[in-house]
Amino acid sequence: QVQLVQSGAEVQKPGASVKVSCKASGYTFTSYDINWVRQATGQGLEWMGWMNPNSGKTGYTQKFQGRVTMTRDTSISTAYMELSSLRSEDTAVYYCARIPSNCISTTCTLQYWGQGTLVFVSS
Amino acid sequence: QSALTQPASVSGSPGQSITISCTGTSSDVGGYKFVSWYQQHTGKAPKLMIYDVSNRPSGVSNRFSGSKSGNTASLTISGLQAEDEADYYCSSYASSISLVFGGGTKVTVL
Numbered sequence: 001q002v003q004l005v006q007s008g009a010e011v012q013k014p015g016a017s018v019k020v021s022c023k024a025s026g027y028t029f030t031s032y033d034i035n036w037v038r039q040a041t042g043q044g045l046e047w048m049g050w051m052n053p054n055s056g057k058t059g060y061t062q063k064f065q066g067r068v069t070m071t072r073d074t075s076i077s078t079a080y081m082e083l084s085s086l087r088s089e090d091t092a093v094y095y096c097a098r099i100p101s102n103c104i105s106t107t108c109t110l111q112y113w114g115q116g117t118l119v120f121v122s123s
Numbered sequence: 124q125s126a127l128t129q130p131a132s133v134s135g136s137p138g139q140s141i142t143i144s145c146t147g148t149s150s151d152v153g154g155y156k157f158v159s160w161y162q163q164h165t166g167k168a169p170k171l172m173i174y175d176v177s178n179r180p181s182g183v184s185n186r187f188s189g190s191k192s193g194n195t196a197s198l199t200i201s202g203l204q205a206e207d208e209a210d211y212y213c214s215s216y217a218s219s220i221s222l223v224f225g226g227g228t229k230v231t232v233l
């Protein structure tokens with residue numbers, strides 16, 4: 001069965017960086033894009049961007065341009081999301097989710113989600 | 124792009140039907156068939172309930188249905204049950220390989 005298993009909770013200081021991992025299993029890692037979505041406490045879902053594990057190509061929403069980097073290691077079927085220059089407003093649960101590559105030709109939906117990783121930013 | 128607009132809360136009694144709206148623009152909801160709905164219980168990851176406007180993934184109850192008219196999509200829950208109490212989010216493809224979410228709707232079963 002398809003599973004996305006994320007790394008554990010992180011506590012970081014303002015100005016630092018955090019790197020969250022998302023290990024995929026149960027399917028061919030390079031056949032589906034990984035999207036990242038975050039959710040601040042008590043708030044809604046916020047889409048951050050996507051990464052194609054086959055090519056390594058990425059796309060980020062403007063809000064996070066320059067601060068987020070999405071990468072992958074295909075040898076261990078793992079995607080990463082690194083967010084730099086952290087501030088208190090970045091305290092949130094970060095989710096990875098799977099979407100078909102070139103989704104416009106199939107379906108642009110996040111069918112499988114990781115369990116979420118809490119990132120807490122505090123001095 | 125701006126978030127899609129959802130009502131903050133909707134409530135209903137057990138057995139009733141409720142509908143949650145999701146309003147966007149011609150650049151997202153109105154322009155593509157890729158509207159999805161997610162259910163999220165407190166402390167849990169979102170769960171896909173509807174994709175491509177009106178399709179249900181395997182295992183999702185047929186009490187959940189979706190539709191779209193113009194720039195507004197809707198999720199209807201029929202035969203409301205206690206377990207349906209959760210937050211619901213719509214999302215849409217919004218061009219250039221991007222997605223946009225609604226602000227979320229809290230469903231309360233009275």
